Amino acid sequence: MGWNQHHGSFLELGLRTMVARMPRLIASTIRLAHRADPRALRWVAGAELGGGIAQAVGLVAVSQVLTHVLNGGTTSERLTDALPAFLAVAVTALIGALLRSASTAGTGRLEPKVYRVATEEYLERVARVELAAVEDEEFHKLLDSAQWGAESARRMIKFCTSVVTAAISFIAAAGVLTVLHPALLPLLALMTLPSAWSSLTIARRRYISFHTWIQHARAGQLLGRLLIDAQAAPEVRVHNIGPFLLRHFRTMAETGEREQTRLASLAARTGLVASGWTGITTAATYATLGALLWTGAMDLAVAGTAVIAVRTGSANLEGLVVQLNFLYEESLFVADLDRLCREADRRLIPAAGLPLPDKVRTIRFENVSFTYPGTTDDKPALTGVDITIPAGRIVALVGNNGSGKSTLAKLLCGLYAPDSGRILWDDVDTTEADRTALFDRVAVVAQDFYRWPFTARINVAIGRPEAPHDEPLLDAAAEYAGADETVASLPRGWDTLLARGYKGGHQISGGQWQRLGIARARHRDAQILVVDEPTSALDAEAEQRAFDQIRALSAKGQTVILITHRLHSVRHADEIYVLDEGSVTEHGSFDELMAVEEGPFRKMYLIQSRQYVHEGPAQVPGQRGEGVREAPGRGD
Numbered sequence: 001m002g003w004n005q006h007h008g009s010f011l012e013l014g015l016r017t018m019v020a021r022m023p024r025l026i027a028s029t030i031r032l033a034h035r036a037d038p039r040a041l042r043w044v045a046g047a048e049l050g051g052g053i054a055q056a057v058g059l060v061a062v063s064q065v066l067t068h069v070l071n072g073g074t075t076s077e078r079l080t081d082a083l084p085a086f087l088a089v090a091v092t093a094l095i096g097a098l099l100r101s102a103s104t105a106g107t108g109r110l111e112p113k114v115y116r117v118a119t120e121e122y123l124e125r126v127a128r129v130e131l132a133a134v135e136d137e138e139f140h141k142l143l144d145s146a147q148w149g150a151e152s153a154r155r156m157i158k159f160c161t162s163v164v165t166a167a168i169s170f171i172a173a174a175g176v177l178t179v180l181h182p183a184l185l186p187l188l189a190l191m192t193l194p195s196a197w198s199s200l201t202i203a204r205r206r207y208i209s210f211h212t213w214i215q216h217a218r219a220g221q222l223l224g225r226l227l228i229d230a231q232a233a234p235e236v237r238v239h240n241i242g243p244f245l246l247r248h249f250r251t252m253a254e255t256g257e258r259e260q261t262r263l264a265s266l267a268a269r270t271g272l273v274a275s276g277w278t279g280i281t282t283a284a285t286y287a288t289l290g291a292l293l294w295t296g297a298m299d300l301a302v303a304g305t306a307v308i309a310v311r312t313g314s315a316n317l318e319g320l321v322v323q324l325n326f327l328y329e330e331s332l333f334v335a336d337l338d339r340l341c342r343e344a345d346r347r348l349i350p351a352a353g354l355p356l357p358d359k360v361r362t363i364r365f366e367n368v369s370f371t372y373p374g375t376t377d378d379k380p381a382l383t384g385v386d387i388t389i390p391a392g393r394i395v396a397l398v399g400n401n402g403s404g405k406s407t408l409a410k411l412l413c414g415l416y417a418p419d420s421g422r423i424l425w426d427d428v429d430t431t432e433a434d435r436t437a438l439f440d441r442v443a444v445v446a447q448d449f450y451r452w453p454f455t456a457r458i459n460v461a462i463g464r465p466e467a468p469h470d471e472p473l474l475d476a477a478a479e480y481a482g483a484d485e486t487v488a489s490l491p492r493g494w495d496t497l498l499a500r501g502y503k504g505g506h507q508i509s510g511g512q513w514q515r516l517g518i519a520r521a522r523h524r525d526a527q528i529l530v531v532d533e534p535t536s537a538l539d540a541e542a543e544q545r546a547f548d549q550i551r552a553l554s555a556k557g558q559t560v561i562l563i564t565h566r567l568h569s570v571r572h573a574d575e576i577y578v579l580d581e582g583s584v585t586e587h588g589s590f591d592e593l594m595a596v597e598e599g600p601f602r603k604m605y606l607i608q609s610r611q612y613v614h615e616g617p618a619q620v621p622g623q624r625g626e627g628v629r630e631a632p633g634r635g636d
């Protein structure tokens, strides 16, 4: 029930505005097709145009055949007169068939390419937008509908070609009719107007419904997916969550069905009204023809041709309206894709900025405050934070859950910009800095680091995707993180696929994943390493080793930002910042913080260390309740 419905402002556009925008959208699809495969586009356009002309010539030839056949003279004379026109009908039919098949081949080649180019276009942009955009619900909705847009752009190619064919055929029929009698053309248009109105109205209703229900549909699909998700599978079974999820899935699906029923009955009503109007206008057309015959304004041969032209013309116009309607419906989704691309462009991470120093000496947070965009309570995640991170040191961030440690790290990495205050890399404000250069200088092992469903090799090498995937380099990173044994134990070593559910896929444990995550960050070999709870899944020995390795890095000049709840492991940090509700409450070295009798850090440390006191015979008298035995000094 937490998923809201939403009406976008673009849904308030009227039918006229939408139709007026269609030429622009068709033009943008043609541009897309041109980018995808200009040769195939020319091929299709040529074939369609030729096919349309062949059809038009064919229609004129048919009307000539009729004129000759219905004229005076003997049967053989009439047939002889009609023979050249007959031949023209046959030749144009043959040319039309050849061109149609050429167009089918070209469209088949063009369509998948258009889909690929349209998809690439938005994926490429979305991968470069600010993180805040990715987390924005509005942006996500655009993303959802834009995925349909790429498919629609593909389908628009077919509908564009059909529209061209139908339009040319209609123009031919209309031309013949106008020559026969000028009054017949407006009547023909009148006959088709109601069905055009009904198709466009139904399509627009469907589109608005799609947008209003998109979150609902997404949530329903999510519930369905959770039932088959491998990660959720153990809990689904042990906690018997299946019926609960299924019940909610059914409720949501049934609500969706009611909307479909509502749309269907509206469509039926609109269709009925349109059919009534079409009946009246068709009767009026034939009545006019009858009146023309009755009054002698038109002779029988011409009237026969006129009946054929009216039937062909109305069929063509009907076809044109149907194809235009499809085109219109698809163009609405292509407009979404267009909107997403424009919105993504607006929210792109800037490509340029001030250069950063090659070797940064200090990173300073000056009175930094930050609230996550779009949060309902507007509660700041960071308030007036001042911290200094000297190069080549270990700076630890500690504090309760939700105190702002990970947020601070994300700001440091340039993923968000502060709302107020400044983050300075030496003298360069990160909001003005070249963000690509900033990202280049940082390696992150996030709390929820990504488990790429690729091979072990890629899982480490992806830390530096552009570098060659040399085994010695990867081995060194794995050894550093203690992942070497894990890799050696995999059935195909570095080339083992770490994605269960795929052929040859292998599952490794949480701790083994964490080691690969650390190896990935090590392989990146950046100036600044941010490690957020790097050892939460490691066994005691591996944890000790990980912290030793992190310490060794700072000895080599790498700056380490260590976020952890294991306070024992921050003893070797040069500086510890304690956060509480988004503010720094105290900072200093381990010794300095432990010296503050009622200080928050000392309190937290003592609570944790008490859990490790051994109450058996090995306990050292006098240490009970004072935690671990070692003195809290550095280098201990």
Ligand SMILES: Nc1ncnc2c1ncn2[C@@H]1O[C@H](COP(=O)(O)OP(=O)(O)OP(=O)(O)O)[C@@H](O)[C@H]1O
Pocket (backbone or CB within 6 Å): 135, 372, 375, 381, 399, 400, 401, 402, 403, 404, 405, 406, 407, 408, 447
């Ligand atoms: N992406 C996000 N969007 C909105 N709010 C967020 C987001 N990430 C964190 N928050 C909020 O910001 C505050 C600080 O969260 P943060 O993750 O920085 O805390 P933390 O100190 O790292 O916590 P933990 O120790 O549990 O990892 C919390 O109130 C959290 O709800």
